[in-house]
Amino acid sequence: MSHQPEISRRSVLGLAAAAGVAGLALPGTAQAAVRAARQRVVVIGGGVAGVSTAWLLDGQHDVVLLESGPELGGHARSLDVTIDGRHIAVDAGAQYFGPKSHPTYWKLLTQVLHVPTVPAPMNLTVSKRGVERPVLVSPDSNRVWPLFDPLYWGALVSMAVFTDRGKQILAGNDRTTSAVDFINSLAVAQWVRDDLLFPLCGAMFGFSVPQVKEMSAFSVLAFVIRGLGDGFLAPYDYHNATDGLRAVVAALSTGLTTVTSHVNAAATGLSRQGAEYHVTDSAGRTHVADHVVFAAPPYATGPLAGQLAGTSGLVATHQRFRYVPARVAIHADPAYMPVNRQDWSGFNVLTDGPYCEPSMWYGAFRDVSVFKSWVSHRAALPANTIATYDYLHALETPDLAPAQSALAGYQGGERLWFAGAHTVDVASQDSALLSAIAIAKQIAPASANLARITA
């Protein structure tokens, strides 16, 4: 019986590196051992979750990253806009993050990648269509006058009640209470619920009032409360990437050594052949993998995973994540802003029957009058529309946390992994990154980039 000497991972990698430098072919045994140490991973989906996964696995495994769209980034996509000679990169999808609401992502940008960021302190105006005077103009350290207007006192006291009780939901990790039950339980007037709280919460996601009522209170409050600044009158502590979130994607995906990225390459086929997976893409390539990381949204992952035998439970789990269509417009005219200029905020909600879509004004923090508005239900597009984008936006009900737990039960089984903002906490850039970190801890614990972000 022949005896095969045990080859340590370190010696194999050293041998592989030496052979690569010398242009040598490794003997079969060593090749097999190299593969045992250094595995082939196909990552499906090039949003922040997928690109972060590739960044974390770089140098540890041979990674193929497949993105169906024409560029990496997914919801992190930026548009160049020039108005009155001023240039700005507008984030057409995800945009806001902050040290309290997105702590790990904040660390990635500010301490690891050194991506320039700019404060985007968010103040709020909530108005009703056809009514000149807003329901609420939020005061902050740069805008104190609403504090002295008695007509806003009822709304301001109600916001304090909402915030105080909301903090309890977040602190208690209560993911079962619905938004409608939470808001109806507050000791506030009915007009506050109808004209302020439901529209404001719906607008945070571009949802209608009936849709936001279905959400979990936790998911709503995570965005409305986690980003609050410290102290009375501190505005929301949100930030933007100065050059758009595409700068984050570029920083993560540039200079990788063992990652091959393909855009315009949707994963279309998945099969298992012995211990290997074969992933085919829309360009006709087949990629062989030891591990498959799904970093596409659940409505894409479910059908793909369903091509494998014995995955009916996995497919059913993916069907529990809900999404609704949303259209966003980038425009240069203040089509949806409050009537009076002094009432304009960074985040402006206009209630129109059951709809309460937001319009975000870059001029509040970047001195460029560009607007980003949800237009799924508006009567007409703004006159000066620069671009529109269509999304499916996560509608996070009280079933989200149980669905995430169910999905966690499949994590790593048969070397299939599930990343994405939907898999952890509430949908955000932070969750997308955290989902990638969790996988890297399992399959690339020695990753240098993992060490940088977890240090």
Ligand SMILES: Cc1cc2nc3c(=O)[nH]c(=O)nc-3n(C[C@H](O)[C@H](O)[C@H](O)COP(=O)(O)OP(=O)(O)OC[C@H]3O[C@@H](n4cnc5c(N)ncnc54)[C@H](O)[C@@H]3O)c2cc1C
């Ligand atoms: C309009 C909008 C605004 C948002 N604003 C914010 C915000 O301000 N702050 C925040 O933190 N979060 C925001 N979010 C949440 C956002 O979803 C997350 O922050 C995060 O960007 C999601 O990253 P992801 O990688 O999980 O998913 P995605 O960004 O959806 O990426 C998934 C990728 O998979 C690709 N894909 C799908 N199917 C396949 C396939 N078969 N093969 C290959 N690729 C495939 C898709 O093209 C996509 O690029 C917003 C979401 C939306 C829709």
